[in-house]
Amino acid sequence: MSDDMNPSRRTLLTGGAAVAATMAASAAAANSMDPVEAPSAVNPDGRFAGKVIAVTGGNSGIGAATVRAFAMEGGQVVFGARRDELGRQVEAEIREAGGDVTWVQTDVRDPAQVERFVNATTDTYGRLDVLFNNAGIFMTPALIEDxxxxxxxxxxxxxxxxxxxxxxxxxxxxxxxxNGVIVNMASVAAHRGFPNTAHYNASKHAVLGLTRAGAQLAKDNIRVTSISPLAVDTPMLEESFEFQGLTYEGMADFFVTPRIMDPNEMAEGILFLASDAATAFNGMDFDATGGQLA
Known part of the structure; x- marks a missing residue:
């Protein structure tokens, strides 16, 4: 690094206010304790301009944040989930902000509904560039025998x-x-054997298996990845913590990055994996646990 790019301590203390301010701003932007904010306006020339994206489980939490982020980056988004009223509400809010989104009520437990969801995407927009398989549930924690x-x-x-x-x-x-990109929602539980969430662990380990099997699709110009969050501020996490008598503040102390993650920063990770900037990422899981798996 040149001297111009590496100011001395004396420079910073005696007249280097502008340099110091620039460095402080840079540090703030990279601070792991300050998650990104949700985008507020559509960029018609954004990263996903001209791209068609389908998102399951898109009516709340990480799913809703990701639907919004794709739409704000110029994407055309079809999203589905079980709860119709909530889905229509998310659709209206994003459309009001200028986003191009379409809601299709979908229960991913039914293969016929998932096929209909994919067909609705291609019928509406003529193609499917990105699929984000996000729909998921978190049951009451219990030991295997219970x-x-x-x-x-x-x-x-x-x-x-x-x-x-x-x-x-x-x-x-x-x-x-x-061509195409598929991003699957995994979890820290895909990498651990938490004794009171064996059913959740098993489901997320299966997601990793499907993701790794999908690596072979690279020959067809299709990439498949997954993302593994830790604890993210969603209605599902809130419900789980309330049942177990846990608090965000109390649990954060046990995490390497001592806070609960934000849906918008998860959305940014998903958009990266789905973007043309991630062409070397295939058949792998993206650690979004803030260092918990390190």
């Missing part, structure tokens, strides 16, 4: 089968058009 069989089955149907169905119906579309 997990109800129907709860285990529902967890796997939603978190694992839903990802499989999305990939199954999106891949032929992407092969036919000659």
């Amino acid at each position: 997990i109800a069989i129907e709860n285990f089955d529902d967890m796997m149907l939603t978190n694992a089968n839903g990802v499989f169905y999305g990939m199954k119906y999106a891949i032929p579309v992407m092969k036919a058009q000659g």
Whole structure:
């Protein structure tokens, strides 16, 4: 580094106010304790201008933040989830901000509904450039012997089968058009064996298996990745913490980055994986745990 790019301590203390201010601003921008804010306006020439994106589980939490982020970056977004009223509300809010979004009520446990969702995307916009398989649930924590069989089955149907169905119906579309990107929602639980969430662990380990199997699609110009958050400020996390008698402040002390993550910063990671800047990322999981898996 040149002297011009590496000011001395004396320079900073005696007249280097402008340099110091620049360095302080840079440090603030890179501060791991200050997550990014949600975009507020559409950039018609953004990273996803002309791209068509489909998002499952897009009516709240990370899904809703990602739908908005894609739309603000110029993308045309179709999103689905189970709760119709909430989905229509998210659709209206993003459209009011200028985003191009379409809501399609979808239950990913049903393969016919996932196929309909993919078809609705291509029928509306003519192609499918990015699929974000985000739909997921988090059941009441319990030890293996105490997990109800129907709860285990529902967890796997939603978190694992839903990802499989999305990939199954999106891949032929992407092969036919000659390119595409799939991003799957994994979790820190895909890398750990937490004793009181075996059903959730199993579903997210399955997501990693599907992601790794998808690496072979590179020959068809299709990339498949996944992302693993830790604790993100979503309604699902709030419900889980309330049930267990936990608080955000208390749990943050146990994390390498001592805070709860924000949906908007997860959205930024997902947009990176889906973008043309991530062409070397394929068949791998993106650690978004703030260092918890280090």
